[in-house]
Amino acid sequence: GESVGLHLPTLSVQEGDNSIINCAYSNSASDYFIWYKQESGKGPQFIIDIRSNMDKRQGQRVTVLLNKTVKHLSLQIAATQPGDSAVYFCAEIFSSYGKLTFGQGTILTVHP
Amino acid sequence: SQTIHQWPATLVQPVGSPLSLECTVEGTSNPNLYWYRQAAGRGLQLLFYSVGIGQISSEVPQNLSASRPQDRQFILSSKKLLLSDSGFYLCAWSVGDLTEAFFGQGTRLTVV
Numbered sequence: 001g002e003s004v005g006l007h008l009p010t011l012s013v014q015e016g017d018n019s020i021i022n023c024a025y026s027n028s029a030s031d032y033f034i035w036y037k038q039e040s041g042k043g044p045q046f047i048i049d050i051r052s053n054m055d056k057r058q059g060q061r062v063t064v065l066l067n068k069t070v071k072h073l074s075l076q077i078a079a080t081q082p083g084d085s086a087v088y089f090c091a092e093i094f095s096s097y098g099k100l101t102f103g104q105g106t107i108l109t110v111h112p
Numbered sequence: 113s114q115t116i117h118q119w120p121a122t123l124v125q126p127v128g129s130p131l132s133l134e135c136t137v138e139g140t141s142n143p144n145l146y147w148y149r150q151a152a153g154r155g156l157q158l159l160f161y162s163v164g165i166g167q168i169s170s171e172v173p174q175n176l177s178a179s180r181p182q183d184r185q186f187i188l189s190s191k192k193l194l195l196s197d198s199g200f201y202l203c204a205w206s207v208g209d210l211t212e213a214f215f216g217q218g219t220r221l222t223v224v
Binding site: 007042049089100102105 | 144146148153154155156157158161163169171202204206209210211212213214215216217218220
């Protein structure tokens with residue numbers, strides 16, 4: 001979308017704090033959402049996903065929340081560690097088209 | 113297990129020269145294939161999407177083209193590179209409609 005050309009917002013936290021990264025998605029008909037983590041110079045890596053018929057899904061230290069009313073997705077990271085420092089992207093798929101499109105992304109920096 | 117290979121890892125090309133980036137997937141059949149571009153410090157822009165051999169969807173009008181000569185091979189090309197083609201190019205694959213995509217390690221292209 002239009003956001004791909006913008007500078008990424010940043011979030012700085014202290015080690016051990018909880019982090020919340022937010023994302024506004026574009027298509028109210030999207031069926032499936034994914035959070036990716038991208039470290040410098042590497043391709044994005046899958047963190048967690050959620051389908052549109054769910055509001056919340058938990059993984060190991062991560063939780064994804066989906067609010068379809070306002071087209072908002074969030075990623076919560078518990079007890080953030082320096083190794084969590086990376087860029088985090090949300091992505092969505094609308095099943096009728098099948099394409100994976102990315103949101104803007106957030107740079108997370110964790111200070112020891 | 114499935115793997116994705118993308119090469120080269122880095123590339124420096126003069127303006128006006130041609131481009132060919134190759135991506136191959138192993139360990140799966142009939143994958144969905146993607147090409148993304150990422151400018152420094154920016155988000156991921158979907159360039160091309162393919163659901164099968166010879167089936168290419170172009171997302172953004174540009175100086176690039178894509179081809180899928182084989183089921184698990186996806187090629188990104190340009191006849192004449194522009195300075196604005198510089199960026200980090202990522203290939204990805206997925207299987208099915210609502211599943212995560214897996215990314216290659218990317219190609220850092222610098223057009224000089």
